[in-house]
Amino acid sequence: MAQRNRYWLLCLMQIMLICAPLNAQAEKKIGVLLFSEEARYHESLKGIREQLAKAGYKEPNVRFVVGNAGGSKAKAADMVRNYASADYALMITLGTNATIAVAKEIKDVPIVFSMVYDPVEARVAKGWQSSGTNVTGTSPMIHITELLSRLREIRPVKRIAALYTPGEKNSESQLKELQRVQSRYGIKVLPVIISKKEDVEQILPEVMGSVDAVYFSGSSVIGSTIPPIVELAARAGVISFTHLEDLVAEGVLFGLCADPYQLGLLAGKKAVAVLRGTKPSSIPIEYIARPGVVINRKTAAASKVQIPKALLQKAAKIYN
Template sequence: MIRSILGALVLMALSLTGLQADDKKVVAITQIVEHPALDAVHQGVKDELAEQGYKEGENLTVLFESAQGNSAIASQIARKFVGESPDVIVAIATPSAQTVAAAAREIPVVFSAVTDPVAARLVESLDRPGANITGVTDMLPLEDHINMMLRIVPEAKRIGTVYNPGEANAVALVDQLETRLADRDMELVKAAATKTSEVLGAARSLVGKVDAIYLTTDNTVISAVEAVISVGERASIPVFAADTATVSRGAVAALGFDYYDVGRQTGAVVAKILRGEAPADIPVETVEKLSLAVNIAAADRMGITIPNAVIEEADEVLRETR
């Protein structure tokens, strides 16, 4: 009798253990490179999942790999994650999203910080993504960015940019920016950098050719943005950015998203899938909230003054000196 009871208890314990194991979710996160904006997305995803009841170390296992800016490594990571069969793969930034989408045919994929998921061939459309992938796009409000620059340097006619021509996200933005500037009788001067070690040389090539430098969310460039900042300071060329985190690194101003909030929004999409929704049925989400950040000391180092009206409107004002 006692043996029967003990046997039943053992079976019950094993059953409960198995149930808990089945209930534990696995989310794999990959990002193309580590820099403040993408790191903020990563943290936001995990924080949102925790708030929705998926807590790392309890009922959630999080796998993470960074490609360190190398597309070949990104492909290796994608294949590795597919082999581990997580419940969802989160791909941060366009290059990582493209490699994961190519490797993961059955596993749900959620991308984040992807500027143009349609042009990157990740989804069929924003409303109907199709297949096993959806996510959050950070398409930039380029008209607002041009207006921001002109409020601070109204005489600017030639805008320089450094970008990686091998990154679909960057190419799409640069093409749109060139068209929008041309509509205002302004010129875009482009400088290519296929890797971070080329960013400084590309920035130097703009000296004497441009009135200001504008940087998109190009991951290659943002990873080495201090190189561009140093050129702007030495040549008295104001540097503007699409990523507000770049302002604390020395840019004059940026009008952009809080990428931590982008991560939280992405985490909410992941939670929907963990609860059983199909990625194909979840429209790609956009980010609408913008914040303006300015750096008064950086402007002084680059030889300009930010108008008081712009400073008063800013959500974040940095006055640091180095």
């Protein structure tokens, strides 16, 4: 009888050991902060959650508390204070401004981000190989020289209007990159500040008459005013281009873009590693090495721009 009791006790202990990770996982709470409603953030979050689900981190075992700052830095700061006062196993952030806000306030919870263009320039990480802090994640960064080379395949340009918003670190970083290579490519980059929607109508009509191309940075202000800017550019026969796929989907003529969903899957793998005990600082921050050409044919036709057949054949996605 004693031997039988010991046998059943051992069985019970084995069952408890197997179930223990599930019970622990059921107690996990993950905070999620998107900076705005822009499509790339939702696509990236979709990839993150799919990767977490594959590893067993999904509802109802895990509770996701999702917040959206609606493009407001002030609202993001308020929301972060609420996150900081609760008990989270992990914070997930989408966008540079959301990540800056969370990393500034929360130091004792691991943070995994996606869609942060230059985390070092934004001062959320000390380096790409190691953040040196409690963060890791993925970036939509591309080689700006490759973007300009693809632009040349469509048409040689001399003057580029770079639309950016001061105070948005990602937008400022992208402007700096363009300015750094302008002499090598024999182009003149004209910084154009778009701080509010009204600037589009007040500033851009004159700008479009003096440039060959217009670059859309990752500013949330610019992202909320795509159709009128694209219409002005098309009317002037100006090529619009970017590094963000969702902006091409909304009307920008072409882009060299990292797929936000794929960036999300990559960030999701990092999130799984963190939840399993790996320190964020030991997980390198990554970007996609081979971004794809994305083209909006409708805008090309409206702009009377002929896309070379060779570039069309290279395209990862074409929006009609």
